[in-house]
Amino acid sequence: MAFDDIDNFPISWSDHEDISIQLYDKFGDDFDESKIYRIRFTELIEWVLELPNFTGTREECNEGHLEQIQTLWVHEWRHNQ
Numbered sequence: 001m002a003f004d005d006i007d008n009f010p011i012s013w014s015d016h017e018d019i020s021i022q023l024y025d026k027f028g029d030d031f032d033e034s035k036i037y038r039i040r041f042t043e044l045i046e047w048v049l050e051l052p053n054f055t056g057t058r059e060e061c062n063e064g065h066l067e068q069i070q071t072l073w074v075h076e077w078r079h080n081q
Contacts, residue, residue, distance in 0.1 A: 012056040013048075013065040020072035022051050024080065033074050041066050 011018045026047075031039070044066055048054060 016068040024076040
């Protein structure tokens with residue numbers, strides 16, 4: 001399978017960095033560090049499932065994935081400040 005654009009690559013729960021970058025791109029500075037860490041996991045799951053090219057399922061998600069996504073989202077937010 002060939003991809004013309006890196007943005008078209010499928011992503012799954014283990015692609016923590018790609019997910020965090022897409023979440024930052026989607027929400028920008030609406031969420032700062034403290035707000036990111038206060039996001040309920042139930043909300044975070046829904047947001048990830050709605051990302052373009054996300055191929056994972058709700059059943060494949062676990063707390064470890066969500067914690068990594070939050071941490072890397074914070075790093076992405078800090079990097080852009």
